[in-house]
Amino acid sequence: MSIAWQRCINPACASEFDVLQVLPKCPQCGNLLDVEYDWNRMRLPDRADHLGRTDAWPAGGPGAVSGVWRFGALLPFVPAEKRVTIGEGHTQLRISPAAAGYAGVKSANFRLQYEGLNPSGSFKDNGMAGAFSHAAMTGARIAACASTGNTSASLAAFAAASGLMRAIIFIGDGKIAYGKLSQALDYGAFTLLVRGDFDDAMARVQEVCAGEGLYLVNSVNPFRLEGQKTIMYRVLEGLDWRVPDWIVCPGGNLGNSSAFGKALCELHDHGLIAKLPRLAVVNSAGAPTFSRLVNRHGLCWNGGRIDDDAIASYYAGLDDRGEKAHTLASAIEINRPVNLKKCLRAIERTNGVVLEATDQEILDAKAWIARDGLGCEPASAASVAGAKLLVERGVIDKDSLVVAILTGHQLKDPHATVAYHSHDERELCSEYGGFGVSSARYANRPFPVANSLGDIVDAIRKASGQK
Ligand SMILES: *Cc1c(COP(=O)(O)O)cnc(C)c1O
Ligand SMILES: [Zn+2]
Secondary structure, eight states: OOSEEEEESOTTTOOEEETTOOOSSOTTTOOOEEEEEOGGGSOOOSSGGGTTSSOOOOSSSTTOOOTTGGGGGGOTTSOGGGOOOSSOOOOEEEEOHHHHHHHTSOGGGEEEEEGGGSTTSBTHHHHHHHHHHHHHHTTOSEEEEEESSHHHHHHHHHHHHHOSOEEEEEEETTOSOHHHHHHHHHTTOEEEEESSOHHHHHHHHHHHHHHHTOEEOSTTSHHHHHHHHHHHHHHHHHTTTOOOSEEEEEOSSSHHHHHHHHHHHHHHHTTSSSSOOEEEEEEETTSOHHHIIIIITOOOOGGGOOOHHHHHHHHHHHHHHTOOOOOSOGGGOOSSOTTHHHHHHHHHHTTOEEEEEOHHHHHHHHHHHHTTTOOBOHHHHHHHHHHHHHHHTTSSOTTSOEEEEEOBBGGGOHHHHHHHHHOOHHHHHHHHGGGTOOOOTTOOOOOOOOSOHHHHHHHHHHHTTOO
8 A cells, every 4th residue: 555645625525536637626525635644654864944945955956955855754755856846944933022922921921933935935935846747747738826915936946947847827807916917917827807806716726726726726736735835844844843822824725734734634644743743724814715614604624524514505695796806915815725624634633723814904014014024925924913802802812822823925016015105094994995994004205305415304304303
């Protein structure tokens, strides 16, 4: 028997499939698939803190040391010579006193995992290393995804850098930040602007992949999530394998949170960490499906016996009301999260919580994160906004060790940042009013000045408090 295989997450089905099969979902029951391993045959170090220190040189060209594949011993679904990398995963666990103070957590105990430092500027590169390597290993020639922007940027970069495949991208028309669109176009991906939103693009790409035999790299792909597990390995490494009390991350398609849950549970099940952190998943209030289903409708994993009718009737309600996801945090503007069930499992196993942050709370948190010299896009700041809310509600203790994930780089969406910092409140309302953003309390406004030495010196003196 092989060391890795795929298995349906539905315990009542639990069908198993070869690792080389390309399956967007379980052919028996339609549920999501996991990648499973024979842990007895994995060559792991006897100490967790030695994980990631071996296996440092993947295939993929000179200089391409991967922060994913150095944990290859934990990801034995792909042989070492088949691993593809663009040098992803060189990210950092950063201290962040300003954001800690804003969230209300003791500053020594608050960290931000800065995934914006990936080559394409978001955490998606971790997952793409996994999915793209699997695609290559199965002989795929064309890979496709629907994207709010970062998945497409990552896929396009992998396709261009490896030369192994062509990338086709489905984007909801008008629903993408320019930083992200610019990447897909520049890297040469075939880019379809589908008239509709992300949920529409996601539905179409799944149909096209099934019909045309394209390889789908969205996070329904279980090999994507295997790559994203390394974010947790690096967080633990950054803490010298001290286990944090909380991991807080934004929730869009819920792939990342599901991957975190799987990573942590596996480490715990196999004795590599002594306790499980609690997972907090933060929806935007403008795309609150997961939070509503969990907090209002009591949806839970329930040993895998999930109330499908509750989910179906929630979605029918969205359709009846014509309700679409609507948030400035475009990376999480998703109302039909494809990894919903996996994330329910992660929440149950980690005793996790789900909550919503408004766009106002997200943008305010983003301004505080930046005061630590860390730039992120709006969706990422949902993590710090969520941590603050959980401290205020007494769910997170201020002495807890808290890690918030910064999922994407500031330069992905400079428009959102500049709009927050520039405008007076009247203009802000007209620009962002539709998102419920009415104040920019933490703005650092630019100062218009005449092209005159006197005026400029006056302005500088005034700003530094001199007469
Ligand atoms: C994709 C993405 C998210 C959402 O992650 P999911 O795995 O879809 O929940 C959050 N932030 C950024 C910057 C992203 O690119
Ligand atoms: Zn099944």
